[in-house]
Amino acid sequence: MSGLTIDKISMRFDLPNGGSVQALKDVSLQLNQGELMSVLGPSGCGKTTLLNIVAGFLAPTEGKIRLGDHVVTGPDAERGMVFQQGALFEWMSVRQNVAFGPRMKGQRDSEYGANVDHLLDVVGLQDFKEKAIYELSGGMQQRVALARCLANDPDVILMDEPLGALDALTREKMQSLVLKLWKETGKTIILITHSVEEALLLGERLLVMAPRPGRIHKEYRLPFADLGVGQDLREVKKHPDYAKTREEILAMIWDMEEEIMGRAEENA
Numbered sequence: 001m002s003g004l005t006i007d008k009i010s011m012r013f014d015l016p017n018g019g020s021v022q023a024l025k026d027v028s029l030q031l032n033q034g035e036l037m038s039v040l041g042p043s044g045c046g047k048t049t050l051l052n053i054v055a056g057f058l059a060p061t062e063g064k065i066r067l068g069d070h071v072v073t074g075p076d077a078e079r080g081m082v083f084q085q086g087a088l089f090e091w092m093s094v095r096q097n098v099a100f101g102p103r104m105k106g107q108r109d110s111e112y113g114a115n116v117d118h119l120l121d122v123v124g125l126q127d128f129k130e131k132a133i134y135e136l137s138g139g140m141q142q143r144v145a146l147a148r149c150l151a152n153d154p155d156v157i158l159m160d161e162p163l164g165a166l167d168a169l170t171r172e173k174m175q176s177l178v179l180k181l182w183k184e185t186g187k188t189i190i191l192i193t194h195s196v197e198e199a200l201l202l203g204e205r206l207l208v209m210a211p212r213p214g215r216i217h218k219e220y221r222l223p224f225a226d227l228g229v230g231q232d233l234r235e236v237k238k239h240p241d242y243a244k245t246r247e248e249i250l251a252m253i254w255d256m257e258e259e260i261m262g263r264a265e266e267n268a
């Protein structure tokens with residue numbers, strides 16, 4: 001059991017022309033084990049940069065990431081990543097993809113096999129386990145990506161627009177699956193999305209970030225993710241606070257984007 005601490009993270013990218021971009025400035029937050037946080041914000045506010053720093057793919061210019069009692073210094077299986085497109089191994093079967101992490105750790109099928117089959121059941125792919133990745137729909141590929149991530153038993157799952165490429169109906173089903181996996185596994189999850197609805201439905205905590213420099217603008221604690229576990233998400237949307245919060249966040253992001261457009265016109 002281990003919480004995730006994002007401690008005064010700043011990130012500046014130096015550009016080849018001598019300039020620089022302050023992608024993040026002084027971002028701090030604490031996630032307890034098992035919390036699900038969704039992250040929203042206008043394009044360029046540093047969402048992906050923050051996720052890449054937590055993943056250990058990027059070293060921040062200032063600040064530290066701590067998981068439990070240790071400081072994050074690079075990528076590690078304790079922090080799993082799910083990308084928008086599955087980043088799957090096309091030449092392997094579904095089962096081989098899910099078993100990839102345990103195999104890389106040197107485990108044999110007799111050690112990881114039962115868990116891999118259990119995960120294939122959980123994500124509804126048991127009947128497709130021998131299929132090649134190219135034979136699967138986009139939604140099924142994201143199911144493989146989720147199962148592959150879980151097979152490594154990470155403490156934290158980082159999701160960068162994991163459902164962004166899916167059609168509306170598949171996306172709804174996958175949102176329910178994410179909630180189910182979250183409750184069943186007790187994993188800590190950070191999920192970036194461009195969809196206000198998705199952020200509301202999936203985030204028991206919802207972070208709105210602001211750009212230039214990327215920073216935390218507002219945080220919400222919401223009841224909808226808990227209500228949505230095992231429930232029709234369309235019913236959850238009828239909750240009296242849902243539409244109100246949705247409108248408030250939409251207006252907030254709209255205002256930020258207007259400001260960015262205004263600044264861009266001034267500089268033109």
Ligand SMILES: Nc1ncnc2c1ncn2[C@@H]1O[C@H](COP(=O)(O)OP(=O)(O)OP(=O)(O)O)[C@@H](O)[C@H]1O
Nearest residue numbers: 013021023041042043044045046047048049050214
């Ligand atoms: N490797 C890099 N070199 C230079 N600038 C970068 C680099 N990566 C990101 N940036 C800049 O940092 C800022 C934040 O980018 P980031 O991709 O984290 O934003 P985002 O909120 O995820 O955007 P989007 O919603 O469009 O994916 C942007 O201004 C971006 O151009």
